[in-house]
Amino acid sequence: MGRILFFVLLALAIYIAWRYLRMQRRSDGADPRDRPRPNDASAPEAIVRCDSCGLNLPQSEALPAPGAEPRRWYCCEEHRRQGTAR
Template sequence: MKYLLVLAVVLVAFYLWRNNRAAQARDEAERATPPPRPAPPPGPDAIVTCRHCGLHLPSTDAVRGALGYYCGQEHRRLAEG
């Protein structure tokens, strides 16, 4: 009877040890995953040319007219009338 009790204690100890190691492995795997990468910076703006004076400027700074891009409202008004 003593041997059955010792065997039961050893089996329970082995079961608990194995489950503890599996939980540690899951925790390590979760910590090992790299953090999400930040979004890449936006690409460069397209460069356009003013149809009136020929100035090169980024498209975000240009004024859009019916005939194309201009460096300002005055050049758009002079070119398009």
């Protein structure tokens, strides 16, 4: 009888520990440190290609083509003028 009670308590302890670990893991997932931040320096940035010379550069440093061609990017003001003049 004592052995049965021991195993029942052991199973209960394992169950409680398992539930506790699951709840802890779930709260860890809600931790903002685990989420990728858009402004994180380590986050990959979109690389765009200069439509004039073909240079690859980060989108934040590229100059977008004005007007109807929002998908075109240029590495500098001079290439933007060349690209839009074509």
